[in-house]
Amino acid sequence: MRPNDPRLEALHRHAEGIDSAEDVALLEQAVLNDAEFRAFMIEYLHIDSALPEYVGEAAESLRPEREPVRTTRRWFIPATAAAALIITASLWFMRPEADIEVEVLRVADSSLRVGQRVKMQTLALDHGEAQVRLPSDVKLTLSGAGEVRFIDPMHARVTRGKVTVDVGERGKGFVLDTPQTRVVDLGTQFGVEARGDGLTDVMVIEGKIELHDDQRVTPLEQGEALRVDAQRGQQRIVNITGGALPSDWSTGAPPKECSIASVADNFEPVEDYHFYRILPRGLAPGAASYVNRTQVWGPADGKAFPSALMNADLVQTFRGARKRQAYEMQLILTRPCTLYVLMPKSERTPDWLARDFTLTGDEVTLRNGDVGSRIQMPCEVWQRVVTEPGVITLGAAPRKSQGVPLTMYGVAAKPLP
Amino acid sequence: MNPMSAPSASAQHDSFLRLYTEHEPALRGFVRSLVSSREDAREVMQELAVALWRKFESLADPAQFRAWAFGMARMQVLAWRRDQARDRHFFGEEAMTIIAEQAERMSTQLDAQREALEDCVAKLPADQRSLVSRAYAPGVRIDDLAAQLGRSAMAVYKTLHRIRIALVECTRATLAKEGLS
Structure with a gap:
């Protein structure tokens, strides 16, 4: 069907209830004489009737979902571009840490105090938990023993441990480097664990992220998780154990008392x-x-x-x-x-x-x-x-x-x- | 009906609710294709739900619920049209019958399209998803929405039209890929 088909214009006014007598006459002729248009009109109006079901979900406009298929979800990069990306990535990874001022939002079993504003280059814990807000409004939670180094308000590096990130409205584009991959946030909450065995786990709680390495970009969406190994191999993580808070997540087994x-x-x-x-x-x-x-x-x-x-x-x-x-x-x-x-x-x-x-x-x-x-x-x-x-x-x-x-x-x- | 074998009112209500919930999206789409605005479709659907429940006892075989409900929906649309003001524009009965028959023939395909719609909506750019969400929220007037967006109502109507066309094309492509078209 041609985009400038006048019957389409009439159909859109019909769908909105602002059609004229001429529109109705034009559509009626099309309905009686053109089976292809008739089928299109029925599909169009069915979709119109179904769209209110998406009001709740579409309102959360940064929460898309699609069926992932590995062969199409990765965006392989041509060799020349890959070479440039390797150089750029190397420069990124070589960037030095910097002092940034963070606000302590939540602590458990740590020497930090809630409400404290402190300049730091590195957030490191032996145990417990700390949640800090960066100047970019990004909230970052380090749970258990681990270390996060700050490069700037929109860029951090986790060297070990479990980190949960909520980027909020202003933090879209936040970058978290891990030993095995780079996570670029597209407006979301996600979790990363840089494990002692050289593997990095990444899971998306809400929204969408991208995993970048020197060969490819892998998009991940809400409810998806991947384990990345030292050779950049990726494997689905099938089980996550959850808890009351978004940061209460683990790729380990549930507690013994769980059935x-x-x-x-x-x-x-x-x-x-x-x-x-x-x-x-x-x-x-x-x-x-x-x-x-x-x-x-x-x-x-x-x-x-x-x-x-x-x-x-x-x-x-x-x-x-x-x-x-x-x-x-x-x-x-x-x-x-x-x-x-x-x-x-x-x-x-x-x-x-x-x-x-x-x-x-x-x-x-x-x-x-x-x-x-x-x-x-x-x-x-x-x-x-x-x-x-x-x-x-x-x-x-x-x-x-x-x-x-x-x-x-x-x-x-x-x-x- | 033998009273000994008659289902209790509660079981009948349960059975109706189950069937109606399952087929309501298809019925809503069917009614929508026979009337000229979403508001009209809402009114007809309200009347239809009551009519279906009142006549539910006469449905001998629950497996025939869908066909029976589609027939009831056609009658409901005709009755509703008769009650409308004479200056409303409607298709003639021949055109309406042709649409109804074709929509019934396409019902399996339309069910599959509604399924595919979920992924197609997710694929829309964020600004278009946001517009759909706001425009299709209950009670929203497009001219109010347009004023909030700093655009003309016609510009918003046309954007929604382009989105609906894109969604028809996306759902068709999805069905073709799955071999369902």
Whole structure:
């Protein structure tokens, strides 16, 4: 269809409810005589009807999400440009540290004091935690033993330890160098751990970052995580253990008392970079349901949140998983427990669910953004009593009768009394 | 119906809610293709939800809910049109019937397009996502939004039009890539 087709102009006025009698006559002729235009108009108006669903998410305009495919997500750089980048990168890495004034926002078990403004070149801890605000408004949290060196208000270098960065509005473009990669922030919160074994872990809590090395740029989005080795090799990190604060993250195993030790799926190693976040005792109204979306779990309309689910160990899944028809999730359970699946209501109960689980009669809902917002999807609570520790396999998300996937389900577990 | 086998009111409500929630986006899109503004579509959908619930008992097979609801939606749009002022511009009944039939034939494709829309919206430049978010928020008037943005209302309308066209093209390309078109 030509962009200057007058029928398109008429269609846009029709869609906005500002059409004239001439517009309607022109469109009516097109509807009666041109099947191609008719199909386009139907698709256009369907999209118009669906866009209000994205108001909540699009409002957070720096939170895009897309299905990552490794072969297309890396932007390989031509040889000459790569050579220039190596030189530039070398110069960057050689830049000396500088004193910058930071404000101490939060400390735990450290000699720093909250509210203190101090000029420093290096933030180093043997233990505890410190959060500082740089003059660029970037908030940087060092958790546990580690060291961060400052180069300027928009550039720092972590030599060892775990750092969580919230760049805020003004800090877009903040650069954090690590021993294995350079992280360029595009407006977000992210975590980096420069490990003692020479590996660097990078995970995105919110928004979007880029990993730069001398060969390529790898974009990472909310809910994705990668481990980078000394040879710049990249590997998906499948499990993150979370906590109450954004800086409470770890690529290590959950605490012993957690019923769920780890989660795996059947995505190829290079097919997807999303992680599953395990939140020990984390299920409650308002708990995030996905690592890459803003939906939260809430009670059914007019009902209390099911008491059986309160404080259950929660697995936050990711939305893209629902699209895979042959999807499988494997959970390693550490103890006898009740395993719950929070399944979007649908006409067709997945076979694996009907076979292995029973309906509890409880309901929860997925809500958009916070627990007081409108219900986006009612979900049924299914359960399975697992009497022995071991591996449990779950299947694909439900599909509508036309084969289109519904929303991804949630998973929780509670130890048996 | 044998009272012994009749589902309880609560089970029936539950069954209706489940089916309506699942098919509401498709119904909303279907209604939207038959009326000339989002506000009109909202009004029809409100009436339709009530009408579907009232007649739900007459639906013998829940598997037929979608086809049944689409038929009800067509009747609801016709009834709504009759109630509107005579100076409103509508397609004639022949055109409306052709649109309705084609939209029903395309319903599987349209479901898949709505799925693909999520990723396509995410791919929009940040300023366009922000505009979509603001323009499609409940109760927003485009002329108010345009004044806030320091632009004319027509300029905002045209930008939204270009975004919708881009989203149609993006969702078509996604379906073609997945072999669903």
